[in-house]
Amino acid sequence: MVHAANEDREERLSRRKPKLDEAFGALADPTRRRVIELLGRGPWRASALAEETGQSRPGMSRHLRLLREAGLVREEADASDARASLYVLDQRAFADVQTFLDRVQAFWSDQLASFAVHVESRAAPVRRPVKRRSIEVGR
Numbered sequence: 620m621v622h623a624a625n626e627d628r629e630e631r632l633s634r635r636k637p638k639l640d641e642a643f644g645a646l647a648d649p650t651r652r653r654v655i656e657l658l659g660r661g662p663w664r665a666s667a668l669a670e671e672t673g674q675s676r677p678g679m680s681r682h683l684r685l686l687r688e689a690g691l692v693r694e695e696a697d698a699s700d701a702r703a704s705l706y707v708l709d710q711r712a713f714a715d716v717q718t719f720l721d722r723v724q725a726f727w728s729d730q731l732a733s734f735a736v737h738v739e740s741r742a743a744p745v746r747r748p749v750k751r752r753s754i755e756v757g758r
Contacts, residue, residue: 621628638690639719642712645689650674655708656694662705 645651653672657663663671663702669679683706686692697703 638712639715641689642716645685645691651686654682654686655691658708662707664697664703666704668706679692691707
């Protein structure tokens, strides 16, 4: 039963791979990573993000478009100003990224644990020096 659950999860991840590739592609840029950090604190207007990151408004618009296409952020209406939009994180894409990273971490943890067992099994036993008693002659 566990095997079937793993297959289902693997199948879901393989179907989402293009989105996962887009997410990692979007996160490759330091400005977009900074935007993600800022949005982690709460919703932001595009103009405020541009100002905070030192980007032009058209430049920020391109960054936000890529983040939206990757599924990492979404645009919502600003209740206080009908002309403006707020950007927020979309947790679903981050769940896929986290699942992928968890699998990679589990793989490397297993590999390193196996390597440690291998190294320990091949290591020569540690020999402790034998204390020699000195014999006093002539007393």
